[in-house]
Amino acid sequence: MTQEEVVKVLEAIPPNSAPGDDTLPLSVWIRLHRIRPDILTHTIDWSLCSCMLPTILKRVLTMIIPKPGKPDYWVPKAYRMISLLSTLSKTIEHVALARMTVFAPNYLSLLQFACRKGYSPLDAVHLILEKVLKASNNKLYSSALFLDVQGAFDKVLHQRLAEIMTTNNFPPYLVDWIQSYLSDRSVRIKDGAALEPSFTPIQVGIPQGSPLSSFLFNVYSSPLCHNYQRLGVDLMVSYVDYYCLLAISVSWQQNAITLTAAGNQLQLEANQGGINFDLSKTELFHFPCGKHIPTADLLRVQFGEHYIPNNLEQRWVGVFFDRSLRATLHIKKRAAKAGSTLYNLAPLLKKLKPEMASRLIKATVIPALIFGLEIYTRNHINN
DSSP states (O other), X not given: OOHHHHHHHHHHSOTTOOOOTTOOOHHHHHHHHHHOHHHHHHHHHHHHHTTOOOGGGGEEEEEEEEOTTOSOTTSGGGEEEEEEOOHHHHHHHHHHHHHHGGGHHHHSOTTBOSSSTTOOHHHHHHHHHHXXXXXXXXXXXXXXXXXXXXXXXGGOOHHHHHHHHHHTTOOHHHHHHHHHHHTTEEEEEXXXXXXXXXXXXXXXXXXXXXXXXXXXXXXXXXXXHSOGGGGTOSXXXXXXXXXXXXXXXXXXXXXXXXXXXXXXXXXHHHHTTTOOBOGGGOEEEEOOBTTBOOOTTSOOEEETTEEEOEESEEEETTEEEETTOOSHHHHHHHHHHHHHHHHHHHHHHTTSOHHHHHHHHHHHHHHHHHTTGGGGOSTTTOO
């Protein structure tokens, strides 16, 4: 471990990163490293070399945040759990993450679009639409089954993760450090002013909010993404816990049959690792083929004992499709999202100086408005 490596890690962590239960902000470690760079360097070096993360750094403070727009707040799913981790732990995690990502090309599928440099969810959408449009030009029909892993981070089995990392030739010290990082964790929940008096042990899963969370789940689910041809589909892409199976054939009906078999086979394979797909979020979408526009009465997909009807509108990783693949629906939905964000910020904006209000809008409202627009700026989609 070098002092320069620590500097790069500290610069990569958002400066306003919320502290954990110890209440120590990131600025403490930044200032300490300026004064005594050897202390933090040796601390991180010791943690990695001994393959151990101290238990005190594995205590998680979890905040309960209500999700906006939910009809019933008596249902647990109407709330989002935000884990606040120790800033020192986050620093060590970023170092471990930087070292593990070096090995990403060796074991991650090229069709896993998360936690990889130069990859984004929009690249996955581009790839799907590229396949769809080429098929349409050849007078073939395309259909997609969109799946969402239920409680993805909570279902990771630690021993199975270690086996997958070992099989994929991760350095032994990183495998052992990850096992220490995941073991003996504990959590206590804070809801507003109410705070649990003690910590509760956590036996499975990986902490949400950690720099490592998405990456470790990517590694854990990588066996599902290799050799997608075994499922009989033409494409399978994933972005963390979001999956898409694409079938192309001479009819939408044949695609529904193919996706029924592929979806159920993928679920059986996922069950071996404790992964389940959320049926309430599993969706079917038939893409248009030339002048042929799909209708609501097309053949459904059977997923287990449930039937998944085809949607006339679809949302995946923040991008919206309709039956014509025009930008109208996406622009309408993104404008509504930006408008809602602006409405919620309005009381705060009134109290800010114009310069600060402008910066806040550029940081929050504008990104919500323009996200994904590049999908619809290609000439072969919108002439």
